[in-house]
Amino acid sequence: MKTWNCIIVDDEDVDRLMVVAFAKKFPQLNIIGTYKSAEDAIDILNKTSIDILFLDIDMPGFSGVELRKKAMEVPVCIFITGHAEYAVESFELETLDFIVKPLRFERFERAMQRIEQFLEIKEKATLFELSFGENAIFIKEGSEKSKINLFDILYLEALKDYTLLVTPQKKHCVWSNIGSLLKQDPFQSFTRIHRSFAIQKQFVKKIYAQEIMLSNNALLPVGRSYKESLKLLL
Known part of the structure; x- marks a missing residue:
């Protein structure tokens, strides 16, 4: 037991x-x-x-x-x-x-x-849900596994114990909090800009005082304690 x-x-x-x-x-x-x-x-x-x-x-x-x-x-x-x-x-x-x-x-x-x-x-x-490959991750969704190229992920969004991996085509959900996910080697290219969001630099379109616009025109908030992170995106 x-x-x-x-x-x-x-x-x-x-x-x-x-x-x-x-x-x-x-x-x-x-x-x-x-x-x-x-x-x-x-x-x-x-x-x-x-x-x-x-x-x-x-x-x-x-x-x-x-x-x-x-x-x-x-x-x-x-x-x-x-x-x-x-x-x-x-x-x-x-x-x-x-x-x-x-x-x-x-x-x-x-x-x-x-x-x-x-x-x-x-x-x-x-x-069983999340595994890593070269420049890709594999997510078990139902009875099938989906391959997601890391460079296709626009941003990560925290949902308590889950994290959404948002690509231009779909939102994938994995059972891992965003903090734990960002400690994994494949996610070192992500920069956390808010308690609930982390992004990749190549998808940044515009940086505002309190928001960031991504290449798909999504607007994500910038948390007060993450202002210093903006320097990494410039």
Whole structure:
């Protein structure tokens, strides 16, 4: 059976022990540690590969939301909290599920079903969806593989855990966030101009203060923190 490493962080002893008790009912969960504060959990995140975070939000010191921001590389985050008002903010941090206390086993079980489905799809996509060749990538779309020349990709667009590869003919979707994709050698020719967009220099038609026009007349925004990237396009 495939197992996933998880940690549980909650400053309330009773709530933390309840999550532990429920998690132990699922043999696919390998509990690496339980912690009373987000600060206590930081060390293990730097030492061990973690697949799942079970986090309270309102804790002394820094919150579960702040911990998630420091651990965005962890694929799954489940918030378990008594504060429903944090729901919107939490889902901006790639949260898979948000559970309002008091925690019930039936609700935890539903969260586990989502986790299993998400991680199984993610693993399959990682193994089979995207592969590289010389100056090209191959994307599994249904039962067929599509070959895309890297030099034909106008831009990349982030869609949470997915990235769109936009060519003049079609938009292709791969299961990989844009940050991870840009670390791959075949994508070193791309320049990130926004949290959600990366482009290739040869397709730049015009550069404006807050936008870039590409050869297909598409207008893409330039993020404030990416202004320096414009120098690479000149």
